[in-house]
Amino acid sequence: MVDARDEDRPRAAGRGAGWLLYAGVGAFALAIGVLTWVAGQGAPAEIQGTVLERPRPVPDFQLLDQDGVAVDGGMLRGRWSVLFFGFTHCPDVCPTTLYSLKRAVAELDQPPQVIFVSVDPMRDTVERIAPYVRYFDPAFIGLTGELADVQALTDGLGVAVAYVPLATGEGGGAEGYTVDHTASLFVIDPQGRLAALLHAPHHPAALARDLEALSR
Amino acid sequence: MRSLLCAALLLATDAAACELVLEGAWVRAAPPGVDRMAAYVTLRNGGSEDCVITGASSPAFGSAMLHRTVTEDGVSRMRPLGQLSLAAGGSLDFAPGGRHIMLLGPVAPLTATVPVTLHHEQGEVTALFEIREP
Numbered sequence: 319m320v321d322a323r324d325e326d327r328p329r330a331a332g333r334g335a336g337w338l339l340y341a342g343v344g345a346f347a348l349a350i351g352v353l354t355w356v357a358g359q360g361a362p363a364e365i366q367g368t369v370l371e372r373p374r375p376v377p378d379f380q381l382l383d384q385d386g387v388a389v390d391g392g393m394l395r396g397r398w399s400v401l402f403f404g405f406t407h408c409p410d411v412c413p414t415t416l417y418s419l420k421r422a423v424a425e426l427d428q429p430p431q432v433i434f435v436s437v438d439p440m441r442d443t444v445e446r447i448a449p450y451v452r453y454f455d456p457a458f459i460g461l462t463g464e465l466a467d468v469q470a471l472t473d474g475l476g477v478a479v480a481y482v483p484l485a486t487g488e489g490g491g492a493e494g495y496t497v498d499h500t501a502s503l504f505v506i507d508p509q510g511r512l513a514a515l516l517h518a519p520h521h522p523a524a525l526a527r528d529l530e531a532l533s534r
Numbered sequence: 535m536r537s538l539l540c541a542a543l544l545l546a547t548d549a550a551a552c553e554l555v556l557e558g559a560w561v562r563a564a565p566p567g568v569d570r571m572a573a574y575v576t577l578r579n580g581g582s583e584d585c586v587i588t589g590a591s592s593p594a595f596g597s598a599m600l601h602r603t604v605t606e607d608g609v610s611r612m613r614p615l616g617q618l619s620l621a622a623g624g625s626l627d628f629a630p631g632g633r634h635i636m637l638l639g640p641v642a643p644l645t646a647t648v649p650v651t652l653h654h655e656q657g658e659v660t661a662l663f664e665i666r667e668p
Binding site: 408454484517 | 566571572601608609630636637
């Protein structure tokens with residue numbers, strides 16, 4: 319759209335003013351470039367969670383994945399990962415979170431690997447974990463194992479876990495408990511270090527945005 | 535004549551003290567091997583008195599319990615909900631991350647909907663809860 323007033327504006331006189339104009343535009347472009355680079359270097363401005371000032375190595379662990387294969391901390395190296403601690407007998411928070419994660423990673427060009435770690439290995443055997451994680455996404459990983467091995471990881475990361483009796487109206491017993499657990503998502507960098515925590519509630523759009531910002 | 539009408543009206547409103555209505559009722563589909571599902575709904579009281587909700591049940595499940603997820607300092611806890619009082623004209627949400635009805639132990643393979651009954655001090659209301667993926 320041509321503004322009629324452009325015609326009235328006095329043209330820059332001579333080569334000197336033209337050079338200044340090009341220099342100005344060049345400096346502006348350079349400034350934008352530098353600012354973009356600087357912004358990319360530092361921590362993301364705002365995520366729904368906490369970015370660690372100094373990423374903390376995840377303690378090594380010995381667990382089983384959903385195929386019964388023994389895995390250790392090496393699985394966290396080479397790509398970004400998101401750890402979610404939950405249990406399959408959880409009717410509300412865990413399915414809600416896993417479903418949000420599924421929708422979030424579907425938005426990303428380079429999705430992190432999503433790892434569900436059971437804080438209830440007594441009930442969550444490999445046989446139970448496999449169809450559970452696959453139901454949300456065939457690419458999701460589920461980890462379980464000996465209680466002591468799970469506890470080593472939860473203690474090492476500061477994941478709160480508590481077993482609380484629940485009156486299920488069926489006489490209680492071994493099945494009658496719920497597990498209080500940290501609901502934050504643990505974001506691990508490709509060097510196997512805890513880089514950030516993402517806090518509940520986990521909504522797909524914000525999750526996708528935050529995961530992308532963290533892995534930039 | 536007018537006093538008779540008034541009396542009739544008074545009787546009518548007195549009989550419908552708590553009017554519990556269930557809206558947007560749905561159940562989240564459970565992954566394979568899981569015996570419990572969370573049901574969500576908005577409760578409304580269209581009556582003139584508080585509804586005191588005492589529990590839930592379903593013929594499709596062994597038991598149904600009112601629960602609440604509380605997330606505090608990053609930790610999620612699920613706790614039983616005792617009685618809930620819903621004021622006249624008020625509404626109460628059961629939604630993911632908050633209150634839910636935990637349905638435990640399906641007695642038969644589920645179809646597209648689940649009948650769930652909300653019990654209150656003056657009666658009960660049943661609705662068909664739609665099973666959904668999310």
